[in-house]
Amino acid sequence: MTEPHPDARSPAFSTPEFRAALGMFATGVTIVTARRSDGTLVGLTANSFNAVSLQPPLVLWSLSHAASSLATFAQGTHYAINVLAADQKTLAERFATRGVDRFAGVAWTEGASGVPLIEGAAAHFECFNRSRYDEGDHVIFVGEVERCSHRPGASPLLYHGGRFYTEHPL
Template identity: 45%
Template sequence: MPMTMSTMIDSDSFDPRDLRNAFSQFATGVTVVTTIAPDGERIGVTANSFTSLSMDPPLVLWCPGRHLRSLPAFETASHFAINVLASDQQHLSKQFATGSTDKFDGVPLREGIAGIPVLEGTLATFECETVARHEAGDHVIYIGQIQRYAHAAADPLVFHAGSYHGTTTQRSTEGS
C-alpha cells in the first residue's frame, strides 16, 4: 500500500510539535541509562536516543536533553551503562521516566564497572567509559567506549509514534 507524504515543510516554518511527530515515525529501541553520582546516589533515566557508533574502538552514543534534572550527575560521572529493554519491560521504562525519589526501588541490579548500577534481566547491557561529550542544541551527545557488555535472545521493547510496541523477532538466516 503506497504512503502519501504530508505537505513538505521548510525550515522557516517548522512547528516544533509537528517536527516531533515527524521524528516519532522512526521506531527506536528503549533503554535505561544509569550512572552513579559523586555522592554515591544511583542515577537512571529512560532514553531512546541511543545508537552504536563504532566497532573499532567499540563506541556508543546517547543524547540526554539539557532539561534532564540528573544531567549534572552524568557530567561528572566517568562511566555509564546502557540497559536495552526487552518487550516485557515497559514498566521499567515508565519507572525510570518518572521523577520519583528512588527509581531503582524493586529493580534487580548488579554493580558494574566503577560502581555503576546495571539492571539485571535486560535484553543487552553496555558498560561504558565516557570518552567525549559534545554540546548539540538542546541536547548533549555522550560518547562511551564499551568496557563490558552482555546480551540475551528476546524481543525488544520498541517506541514508535508515541506508543510502546512489542515485536515478533524474525531472525535472519543470511550469513549463516
Template identity: 55%
Template sequence: MPTPTSSALPPDFDSRHFRHALSQFATGITVITTRLAQGKFIGLTASSFNSVSLDPPLVIWSLGDKAQSMPVFTDNTHYVINVLAADQRHLAEQFASRSEDRFAGVEFTLSRTGLPILKGASAWFECFNRSRYPEGDHLIFVGEVEQCAFKNQAPLVYHHGQFLTSKAL
C-alpha cells in the same frame, strides 16, 4: 533547480510537526544508569541511543540540557546503557518518572565500576564517558564501551508514541 546554501535554511514546520515526524521512526528503549558521588544510584529512560564505531567500540546517546541529572552524567567517568527487553515496559516508565527513588524494587547487579546493570535487560554496555558535545537543546554523550553483554530476546520498542514488542510489529 534550487541553489545549495552554505548554511541551513529555517525550518518550514513547527516543533509539534517535527516531533510527529520523528515518532515514525521506531526506536529501542534504554535506561542509562550511574551513581552520585555519595553512592546513590540514578537512572533515566532514553531512546536516543546508537552505535558509532566498532574500532574503538563507541556508542552515543543524548540528554536534554535542562535535565536535573545533567551534572551527574557530565561529571562521572562511567555509565551503563541498559537496553530494555519487551517485558520491561514498567522499567521504562519507572525511570522516566519524577520519582525520588527510581530504583525502588528494581533488581540489578553491579558492573566492574560498581554501576547498576538491570536484571533481564536485552543488552548492556558499560561505558567510559569519552566525550560530550552540545547540539541544539541536548548534550550528546559518546561512550567508549569497556564491557557488554546481550541475550537473544525481543526488545522493547517505541513507535508513534506507544511501546511495542516484536509481536506487535
C-alpha cells in the same frame, strides 16, 4: 544551547510537527544508569541510543540540558546503557517519571565500574564517558564500551509513535 547554523534555512515546520515526524522512527528503549560520587544511583529512560563505531567500540545517547541528572552524567567517568526487554515496559515508564524512587524494588547488579546493570535487560553496555557535545537543547554523550553482554533470544522493547511495542518478525 547552540543556535541554528547561519547557513541553514529556517525550519518549514513546527516543533509538534517535528516531534510527530521523529515518532515515525521506531527505536529501542534503554535505561541509562550511573552512580554519583556519594553512591546515589541515577537512571533515566532514553531512546536516543545508537552505535557509532566498532573499532574502537563506541555508542552514543543524548540528554536534555534541562535534565536534573545532567551534571551526574557530564562529570561522571562511567555509565551503563541497559537495553530493555519487551517485558520491562513498566521500568521504562518508571525511569521516565519525575519525583519517584526509580530504583525502588528494581533488581540490579553492579558493573565493573560500579554502575547499576538492570537485571533482565536484553543487553548491557558498560561505558567510559569518552566525550560530550553540546548541540541544540541536548548534550550528546559518546561512550567507549568497556564491557557488553546480551541475553540471546530476548525480545527488545520498542517505541514508535508515542507507544510501546515488541518485535514481530515479518
